[in-house]
Amino acid sequence: MAGSKDFVNRRIHSLLGVIPIGLFVVQHLVVNHFATKGAESFNAAAHFMESLPFRILLETFVIYLPILFHAVYGLYITFQANNNVSRYGYFRNTMFLVQRVTGVITLIFIAWHVWETRVQAALGAEVNFSMMADIFSSPFMIAFYLIGVLSAVFHFANGLWSFFVSWGLTVSPRSQKVSTYVTMGVFVALAIVSVRTIFAFI
Amino acid sequence: MSTKMVKFIITRQDNPETAPYLEEFEIPHRPNMNVISALMEIRRNPVNAKGEATTPVTWEMGCLEEVCGACSMVINGKPRQSCTALVDQLEQPIRLEPMKTFPVVRDLAIDRSRMFDALKRVKAWIPIDGTYDLGPGPRMPETKRQWAYELSKCMTCGVCLEACPNVNSKSDFIGPAPLSQVRLFNAHPTGAMNKEERLNAIMDDGGLAECGNSQNCVQSCPKGIPLTTSIAALNRDTTFQAFKNFFGSDR
Missing domain, CATH: 1.10.1060.10 (Alpha-helical ferredoxin)
Known part of the structure; x- marks a missing residue:
């Protein structure tokens, strides 16, 4: 083997978070952004995505299996840590905690989101602008989606930072600092995209 | 003549199996004293803040110049060497705890x-x-x-x-x-x-x-x-x- 089970699992966990899950998240948010151009553009884009060839294979290998592994192993990592931000309130230690908190929030959100959209689609519902507008008719769901999506976006951006460290791309303190700024830029950019999209349905 | 006193709250533990407990000590201040010289003072006269006779506090030490690593303990919440922890630079009461990531042998002595x-x-x-x-x-x-x-x-x-x-x-x-x-x-x-x-x-x-x-x-x-x-x-x-x-x- 390339290394022990822990080593390989940890590296796969890190890789899957960026490729394909991170790429999928960016694609998903960008396509959804069509909602800001009106119901028709959103429905056209959603229809294009759902009529991609080999859809179930794409979904299984790009989305379901990677997220399942990332989620299960991520929970294992999360509950292994003894968080100590109250005693060591350093920036990176705070990010370490926030990464774990947003990971768990994101998992809860994704579970609900998949049930509400993809599972309902499999049961015969049509996923379109009016379905989302329906969901967002409740202020609770708006808050839930805002928290869920922003957690997901933060978890991706900060996870990108640790991906660069875990694979040995950013080694020096300066490169890690620059990468903090870049990945937080990614967070802000994706946050703007997703918040604009959510408010387009309201 | 009243002398300035230094107050310590020390997490003690009699052996690896028993539960830890806190004990307070007050010792006379001396200029430039560090945590180790304070612990030595307690060892010389093992009486706690209530005036009761007690066992001397156990800790480990070696070089006394921060190169051996033996005297590490948690001082006011932060792990560090007790030899370079100067009493005058610490907030009182000074809280001493063992580094609990390691098995505690007795009081502040741990097994690394x-x-x-x-x-x-x-x-x-x-x-x-x-x-x-x-x-x-x-x-x-x-x-x-x-x-x-x-x-x-x-x-x-x-x-x-x-x-x-x-x-x-x-x-x-x-x-x-x-x-x-x-x-x-x-x-x-x-x-x-x-x-x-x-x-x-x-x-x-x-x-x-x-x-x-x-x-x-x-x-x-x-x-x-x-x-x-x-x-x-x-x-x-x-x-x-x-x-x-x-x-x-x-x-």
Whole structure:
């Protein structure tokens, strides 16, 4: 083997978070952004995505299996840590905690989101602008989606930072600092995209 | 004549199996005293703040100049060496606790064996023995020696393990200190001859991959060792090593 089970699992966990899950998240948010151009553009884009060839294979290998592994192993990592931000309130230690908190929030959100959209689609519902507008008719769901999506976006951006460290791309303190700024830029950019999209349905 | 008193709240524990308890002490202030000289004062006259006779507090010490790492303890919430913890610079009451990441032997004395076991596991030495005189090894450039000297300052004090959220009873992580030693010995021109053995050792369970990048270690290290830089550099080395192991390599 390339290394022990822990080593390989940890590296796969890190890789899957960026490729394909991170790429999928960016694609998903960008396509959804069509909602800001009106119901028709959103429905056209959603229809294009759902009529991609080999859809179930794409979904299984790009989305379901990677997220399942990332989620299960991520929970294992999360509950292994003894968080100590109250005693060591350093920036990176705070990010370490926030990464774990947003990971768990994101998992809860994704579970609900998949049930509400993809599972309902499999049961015969049509996923379109009016379905989302329906969901967002409740202020609770708006808050839930805002928290869920922003957690997901933060978890991706900060996870990108640790991906660069875990694979040995950013080694020096300066490169890690620059990468903090870049990945937080990614967070802000994706946050703007997703918040604009959510408010387009309201 | 009233003398200025220094107040201590010490977490005590009679043996590894019994429950810890707090005991308060008040001792007369002396100029320039450090935590160790205060503990020595308690040992000389083991009477607690209530005036009751008690057992002297146990702690470990060695060099008294912050190079041996033996006297580490948690002082006012932060792990550090008690020899360089000057009483006048500490907020009172001064709280002393053992570094609970390690098994407590008695009071403030802990057992750091796991760190020495980890150093053995990762082969943190340079094999130079042969059946005949192998002659001088390759020379090390002076600039690299100066850089490596910083990594060699590690005194196995355990502060980085105490600060790390991933070193705990739920995980078998060996901690930052032995990882950085792998980088030190891999950087040595003779040590580099056994680089792969050490990299494979830290790619085992409880090794490098358990790091979660909280970076508390580099903030806490009393010797200012660039622990997170070492870890990231080893992440890079093990990335290559993993591919070599899996696909094979013509070296």
